[in-house]
Amino acid sequence: MALWWGWKWRCGNVFGVNGKCRDRVRFVKDLAREVTEAHLSQSQPQERPIRVERMISWTAPPEGWVKVNTDGASHGNPGKATAGGVLRDETGGWMVGFALHIGVCSAPMAELWGVYYGLYLAWERRATRVELDVDSEMVVGFLTTGISDTHPLSFLVRLCHGFIARDWIVRISHVYREANRLADGLANYAFSLRLGFHLLESVPSCVASVVLDDVRGTAISRQVCI
Structure with a gap:
């Protein structure tokens, strides 16, 4: 992700389309943490819903x-x-x-x-x-x-x-x-x-x-x- 965003920002500098990002290092760290947490939550065994009969x-x-x-x-x-x-x-x-x-x-x-x-x-x-x-x-x-x-x-x-x-x-x-x-x-x-x-x-x-x-x-x- 750091490489991808580095390349994106480099291209943005060339073409003048970069938005404002005060701390790019922190941005990449936060993004990596969110993706890691999402991956871990999905890799945990999920409880199967219980099916019951209702009238x-x-x-x-x-x-x-x-x-x-x-x-x-x-x-x-x-x-x-x-x-x-x-x-x-x-x-x-x-x-x-x-x-x-x-x-x-x-x-x-x-x-x-x-x-x-x-x-x-x-x-x-x-x-x-x-x-x-x-x-x-x-x-x-x-x-x-x-x-x-x-x-x-x-x-x-x-x-x-x-x-x-x-x-x-x-x-x-x-x-x-x-x-x-x-x-x-x-x-x-x-x-x-x-x-x-x-x-x-x-x-x-x-x-x-x-x-x-x-x-x-x-x-x-x-x-x-x-």
């Missing part, structure tokens, strides 16, 4: 809150894509749902369109406290920690943040797919619909059994790492 089910929101579940689906990445979502109250009762046939896009974009329309409907229904459940860890990361302005999905994340920043409370959580079956079913249902947004004031027959399972608290087994 996963949809959970109702607290009284006075609205639960929004959204999901996206894509046949290919990119490929033919859809999104779906549903708003439910503390009893698990259906408030409103939607199915969105997008066209062709990536899976994360489909997920974000689902989040956007879920928040849009919650705002239109004058919800003041919202629990937003999404089964994509990537999308939850975009919504909670932000995204670079140069990222191709930044415009859509900004649209979602525009809703989140309004005068209401929005809690965003990552859930397993087993707890998001209804939104997943609506996203798959959207493949059978024409392109565009479809508002669902009543429960489509294709997901009626899932609605009943969620209300009853039916749980599904899943292997998870701890």
